[in-house]
Amino acid sequence: MQTRESIHDVVVIGSGAGGGTVVHTLTKLGVKVLLLEAGGPLNPAKDFKEHLMPWQVPHRGAGEDGRYYFGGMKYGFFEAPNGYWDIPGEPYTVAPDSKFQWFRSRIIGGRTNHFGRISLRFSDYDFKPRSTDGLGDDWPISYEDVAPYYDKAEAFIGVHGTREGLRTAPDGIFMKPPAPRVHEVLIQKSCKKLGIPVIPVRKAMITRALNGRAACHYCGHCGRGCLTASAYSSSQVQIFPAMKTGRLEIRTNAMVRALETKNGRVDSVVYIDKTTREERRVRARVVVLAASACESARLLLNSGNLANGSGMVGRNLTDTVGLSVRGQIPALEGLPRHDTDGIRGMHMYIPWWLFGEKLDFPRGYHVEMGGGFGQPHVGTFHGTASRYQSYGKALKRQIRENYGASIGFTGRGEMIPNAKSYCEIDPNVVDEYGIPVLRFHFQWSEHERKQAAHMKKTFTEIITNLGGRPETISAGEITTGGEVIHEVGTIRMGDDPRTSALNKYQQAHEVKNLFVADAAPFVSNPDKNPTLSIIALAWRMSEYLAEEMRKDNV
Amino acid sequence: MSKFTRRTLVQISAAPLAAQVHQHAAAPASAHPRTVFFSAHEFETLRVLCDLIVPADEVSPAASTAGAAEYIERLCANNARLAKTFRAGLAWLNAQSGGAFAKTSAAAQTKLLDSICDRRKAKGPGVEFFDWARKMTIDAFYTHPAGYQDVDYKGGKGMTEFEVSAAALEQALKRAKL
Numbered sequence: 001m002q003t004r005e006s007i008h009d010v011v012v013i014g015s016g017a018g019g020g021t022v023v024h025t026l027t028k029l030g031v032k033v034l035l036l037e038a039g040g041p042l043n044p045a046k047d048f049k050e051h052l053m054p055w056q057v058p059h060r061g062a063g064e065d066g067r068y069y070f071g072g073m074k075y076g077f078f079e080a081p082n083g084y085w086d087i088p089g090e091p092y093t094v095a096p097d098s099k100f101q102w103f104r105s106r107i108i109g110g111r112t113n114h115f116g117r118i119s120l121r122f123s124d125y126d127f128k129p130r131s132t133d134g135l136g137d138d139w140p141i142s143y144e145d146v147a148p149y150y151d152k153a154e155a156f157i158g159v160h161g162t163r164e165g166l167r168t169a170p171d172g173i174f175m176k177p178p179a180p181r182v183h184e185v186l187i188q189k190s191c192k193k194l195g196i197p198v199i200p201v202r203k204a205m206i207t208r209a210l211n212g213r214a215a216c217h218y219c220g221h222c223g224r225g226c227l228t229a230s231a232y233s234s235s236q237v238q239i240f241p242a243m244k245t246g247r248l249e250i251r252t253n254a255m256v257r258a259l260e261t262k263n264g265r266v267d268s269v270v271y272i273d274k275t276t277r278e279e280r281r282v283r284a285r286v287v288v289l290a291a292s293a294c295e296s297a298r299l300l301l302n303s304g305n306l307a308n309g310s311g312m313v314g315r316n317l318t319d320t321v322g323l324s325v326r327g328q329i330p331a332l333e334g335l336p337r338h339d340t341d342g343i344r345g346m347h348m349y350i351p352w353w354l355f356g357e358k359l360d361f362p363r364g365y366h367v368e369m370g371g372g373f374g375q376p377h378v379g380t381f382h383g384t385a386s387r388y389q390s391y392g393k394a395l396k397r398q399i400r401e402n403y404g405a406s407i408g409f410t411g412r413g414e415m416i417p418n419a420k421s422y423c424e425i426d427p428n429v430v431d432e433y434g435i436p437v438l439r440f441h442f443q444w445s446e447h448e449r450k451q452a453a454h455m456k457k458t459f460t461e462i463i464t465n466l467g468g469r470p471e472t473i474s475a476g477e478i479t480t481g482g483e484v485i486h487e488v489g490t491i492r493m494g495d496d497p498r499t500s501a502l503n504k505y506q507q508a509h510e511v512k513n514l515f516v517a518d519a520a521p522f523v524s525n526p527d528k529n530p531t532l533s534i535i536a537l538a539w540r541m542s543e544y545l546a547e548e549m550r551k552d553n554v
Numbered sequence: 555m556s557k558f559t560r561r562t563l564v565q566i567s568a569a570p571l572a573a574q575v576h577q578h579a580a581a582p583a584s585a586h587p588r589t590v591f592f593s594a595h596e597f598e599t600l601r602v603l604c605d606l607i608v609p610a611d612e613v614s615p616a617a618s619t620a621g622a623a624e625y626i627e628r629l630c631a632n633n634a635r636l637a638k639t640f641r642a643g644l645a646w647l648n649a650q651s652g653g654a655f656a657k658t659s660a661a662a663q664t665k666l667l668d669s670i671c672d673r674r675k676a677k678g679p680g681v682e683f684f685d686w687a688r689k690m691t692i693d694a695f696y697t698h699p700a701g702y703q704d705v706d707y708k709g710g711k712g713m714t715e716f717e718v719s720a721a722a723l724e725q726a727l728k729r730a731k732l
Binding site for chain 2: 070382
């Protein structure tokens with residue numbers, strides 16, 4: 001245990017994609033780091049349920065109390081540990097006129113232990129949205145500033161894909177992608193007639209050995225946590241290796257309550273040790289917030305509105321626009337059975353293809369796809385049962401015939417920040433550690449609703465074109481805010497301290513030894529999943545920070 | 555190095571899986587111990603119902619092979635909402651069958667289930683219950699090796715390189731006229 005007087009070089013709060021990247025980069029550059037994580041330690045061998053079959057657990061994956069049947073286990077029993085819509089003792093609230101849900105992870109590696117590993121670079125125009133269409137704001141940096149760090153990130157975490165030369169999907173440093181599945185080839189050929197490109201997806205899954213990590217073995221269990229670390233996670237790929245440098249100290253179950261300042265600088269970090277419920281205090285030369293966009297904003301708001309002269313902390317909250325349509329494809333019925341596990345989810349995807357076209361909504365979306373002879377689980381055949389309303393031998397036959405003949409499309413589009421979507425401290429509620437909780441306000445605008453309608457029309461057309469019968473599977477006409485788990489923007493960066501909390505290196509305008517390395521600094525939320533950009537930007541921030549420390553500027 | 559690693563990995567990850575599938579498929583019904591919640595009468599009604607929803611056919615055995623009634627009973631024992639649905643539903647089935655659904659003729663059982671199996675047409679107390687029983691019975695069956703064999707799931711083994719069935723691809727492209 002550190003004494004009250006010792007001062008840590010850098011204290012990093014949070015161990016997901018941002019925190020993991022900061023820890024990895026700084027320790028490699030010789031900086032000593034203390035990592036605080038609000039959840040417990042991770043032992044993949046014990047905690048990951050990769051390769052477990054449903055019959056090996058008596059409840060088959062429905063949960064001991066059958067919570068699956070009541071919507072309580074959206075990502076399932078087998079998924080990697082510590083991903084929650086609800087954390088006992090750690091509530092959040094939602095304003096009466098809003099709908100929002102917040103997915104948090106409390107464990108080393110955070111949400112990277114199970115995320116989809118989709119790794120898409122932002123396009124040049126994504127950094128300049130206001131200059132492009134007059135909405136939102138431009139980033140204080142451009143694609144050229146980030147490109148070298150996309151290169152570093154892709155080369156280090158390992159991303160597969162193909163070079164396509166598309167402006168809407170900038171190429172990167174790619175490993176060979178896995179072959180497309182039967183339904184993906186069908187979709188590709190069919191979409192060609194509609195002028196829609198279908199290309200290999202870019203995911204942080206290695207198809208060749210890299211830095212001691214084995215190549216993917218195509219079991220399809222990526223979301224359960226990957227024992228061989230073939231799928232990137234910050235825990236296995238960045239934090240465990242950083243421990244070997246001797247420059248990293250980790251404290252788990254450390255729930256940070258507030259940052260304390262002295263003479264305009266962060267002086268110490270106050271946290272609750274969840275195991276003893278005692279308050280502890282560590283002094284720091286530099287503090288890096290990487291607790292996730294909303295959690296980092298909460299911390300600043302709970303630290304006397306720290307670094308918030310702009311009033312932007314908690315503001316500009318966005319998630320990704322989502323809508324799904326599925327369909328039964330007769331051409332896929334009764335095909336010769338074969339192993340389609342591969343990499344979980346899609347091997348192919350549709351990058352945005354209408355940039356610059358005149359549409360009734362701004363920005364764009366990419367399309368993810370599903371299909372194949374997936375591993376049967378609790379719930380897999382509910383759709384067939386519901387469609388036929390049968391039982392007995394007829395139901396068994398229908399399930400057999402329909403198995404593997406269903407395809408699905410999911411749109412992932414850009415939301416424009418709006419004044420009605422933000423998080424703030426709820427004045428009436430604290431969590432079990434006595435820390436005031438967040439209250440969310442969230443509203444989609446017509447931009448997003450029109451975009452979702454375009455998705456629905458497009459997916460319906462693709463399915464119909466393949467001879468299928470489309471069925472909308474999203475509960476409504478658009479996902480609930482937060483549901484796609486791409487919340488970003490709540491401590492945004494910018495050149496002007498009056499309209500942004502951080503400078504272009506993600507350093508607080510008002511507090512020079514305070515940095516933010518998660519998705520909170522994002523100025524916009526492009527239709528490319530945020531994780532790869534979190535990693536690239538955290539890497540860039542870390543190199544800047546190390547240099548500033550060397551020069552004694554912080 | 556890379557090839558060795560991958561091959562070794564697939565061997566270690568695939569071998570135990572195959573062994574498990576085989577072992578479980580061969581296991582007797584006693585491999586599904588009960589969490590006793592229902593009375594013997596209720597449990598027998600449930601077991602017969604499950605086997606009517608997923609009966610044995612030329613491809614695979616019935617739901618009882620997969621421990622469907624035991625699965626449902628276990629979750630009912632731990633979930634008050636499910637317990638209420640199944641307790642009332644089983645009692646309703648028996649009440650419609652002169653006291654014992656399990657003991658009525660196959661024709662009478664089929665007639666009763668035909669009257670409640672289609673939510674689009676049927677209404678009444680048995681309809682919602684039957685939908686629950688159907689969902690949970692197929693869940694139990696198709697999450698068991700017997701169900702995996704029924705739909706002929708070929709995965710769960712891992713591969714060194716991901717390969718697609720050329721025969722399946724050719725057939726699908728031909729049928730889709732692409």
